[in-house]
Amino acid sequence: MTGKQNEEAAPPLVLEDFIPYRLNKAAEAISRRFASQYRDEYGLTRPEWRTLATLGQFGALSATAIGAHSSMHKTKVSRAVFSLEQRHWLKRKRDEADRRTEHLELTPAGRKAYQLLATMAHNYETELFARLGERGAKELKAGLSALEAYYRQGR
Amino acid sequence: MTGKQNEEAAPPLVLEDFIPYRLNKAAEAISRRFASQYRDEYGLTRPEWRTLATLGQFGALSATAIGAHSSMHKTKVSRAVFSLEQRHWLKRKRDEADRRTEHLELTPAGRKAYQLLATMAHNYETELFARLGERGAKELKAGLSALEAYYRQGR
DNA sequence: TCTATTTAGTTGCATTTGTGACGATCTTTT
């Protein structure tokens, strides 16, 4: 498992032990698995899925609010909204008080898709927790919480 | 903290609690911080940094091996190698037994850069652990290990 | 009230990434 390291002066960095690398790889692997589900079933991209999930959770939001809540860039949201609109999964309503903003809301079809996808998500997570074991799952959540607390407050 | 949820039939999915989402966001945040260091100091991209780190750790590898070890796509590695070669941080040696493969190895300059970057990486991690606290760090590592054990073996 | 600044969302452009095809080389099969 441990490859031969380089015989040099300074501290050797073992990539497989380096937290940013491990996190990236884990996130990649775990997300990819779930992503392949909604991609294969619905042809959804990740930004589209996130937008759908956010709207499903909150009911009606502006594009900016979706971005803020799901940490996506303006343009990503914009394109995802466009795409979901074309599927007739959401509709836009111009805010009459502030006519720059539009309120995005799932259509019945969109809501239906959301239900199915949310169920898939729950199942995925349930299975994941089962495989991690009670202990692993607990540690993972705790570790993530610690990380979130860290980067949530600047620096 | 808990937003108002949608009054619908099925299980509501709370995105901020969903593991794939949390993992992604955490990985993104943590990587970005470190990435900005090597980007600002050396103008390195992430694939370049990973390639450098892998070669620094193992000494001499083929492009394919780098990709396998650091989970990067062929073409990403190919481009990173090209770029590092242009900086004169690595050199290629054609394998005489199998002339398709090339063995990549850091030059003295490359090794020097690697030393500095590895040190930066260690410092970053040390600071991260300090901020997470002993407990948080321990949980994070344990959680990651559980995840790795999960996805390492197929399925 | 008129101007300057800010905000919401979209679009064009440059950069990055992935996909598929490719030439070259090696391996396997027949």
Place this chain on the structure above:
DNA sequence: AAAAGATCGTCACAAATGCAACTAAATAGA
């Protein structure tokens, strides 16, 4: 030993992403 298949690395092309400029609309300041 000839043909078929696999593997290594690269390239051309297409898709996804981010950045900056933009329009439209609201707000703040003079």
